Amino acid sequence: MKTNLVFVLLVLGTYFSTFAQQTQARKSEIKADVVEKGLxxxxxxxxxxxxxxxxxxxxxxxxxxxxxxxxxxxxxxxxxxxxxxxxxxxxxxxxxxxxxxxxxxxxxxxxxxxxxxxxxxxxxxxxxxxxxxxxxxxxxx
CATH class of the missing domain: 3.30.70.100 (Alpha-Beta Plaits)
Structure with a gap:
C-alpha cells in the first residue's frame, strides 16, 4: 500500500511540476506579445x-x-x-x-x-x- 501511495505521489509531483513549467512558459509567451506602456x-x-x-x-x-x-x-x-x-x-x-x-x-x-x-x-x-x-x-x- 505504501509503495502505491509513493508511486501516486511521484506521478502527481511530476504532473504538477510539468504543469507549472508549461504555465510559466505560456505566461512568457503572452508577455512577449504585450506592448509596453508608454510606447x-x-x-x-x-x-x-x-x-x-x-x-x-x-x-x-x-x-x-x-x-x-x-x-x-x-x-x-x-x-x-x-x-x-x-x-x-x-x-x-x-x-x-x-x-x-x-x-x-x-x-x-x-x-x-x-x-x-x-x-x-x-x-x-x-x-x-x-x-x-x-x-x-x-x-x-
Whole structure:
C-alpha cells in the first residue's frame, strides 16, 4: 500500500511540476506579445468605401517593410491587420486594413518620416486608392 501511495505521489509531483513549467512558459509567451506602456503607436487606417481597392500582399511584403526600415532602432514592432467584418452584423466593413508602428519616441519617428514623406506617399498607388487616416497614440496598457 505504501509503495502505491509513493508511486501516486511521484506521478502527481511530476504532473504538477510539468504543469507549472508549461504555465510559466505560456505566461512568457503572452508577455512577449504585450506592448509596453508608454510606447507611441502610429496607426494608419484605410477606410472601406465602394470602389476602393487594397493590395494586402504588396502592403505586407513591400510598403510596410519599406517604412519600417526608415524607423531604425526607434521601431519596436509593427502590425498589419486585414479588415474582415464590422462589429455590427449586416453593416459595411469600417476599415479595409490598419497598419501600426510601435515606436519609442515620437520626435524620432517624425524625424525619420519627414524627409521620406514624398517617397512614402508615392508608394500608395502601388497598393491602394484610399487616403489613409493616421492616429498617433500612447500605449496606456
Amino acid at each position: 507611441i503607436k502610429v496607426s494608419i487606417f484605410y477606410p472601406y468605401a465602394e470602389g476602393k481597392t487594397f493590395d494586402m500582399d504588396y502592403y505586407e511584403k513591400s510598403h510596410m517593410p519599406f517604412v519600417a526600415g526608415l524607423l531604425g532602432s526607434n521601431l519596436v514592432r509593427y502590425t498589419i491587420e486585414k479588415g474582415i467584418a464590422s462589429g455590427i452584423p449586416n453593416t459595411p466593413l469600417p476599415f479595409m486594413a490598419i497598419g501600426s508602428f510601435y515606436v519609442k519616441s515620437l520626435p524620432d519617428y517624425q524625424a525619420a518620416i519627414a524627409p521620406n514623406r514624398d517617397a512614402i506617399r508615392a508608394d500608395f498607388p502601388k497598393y491602394t486608392n484610399i487616403t489613409p487616416t493616421i492616429l498617433v497614440s500612447e500605449v496606456v496598457r
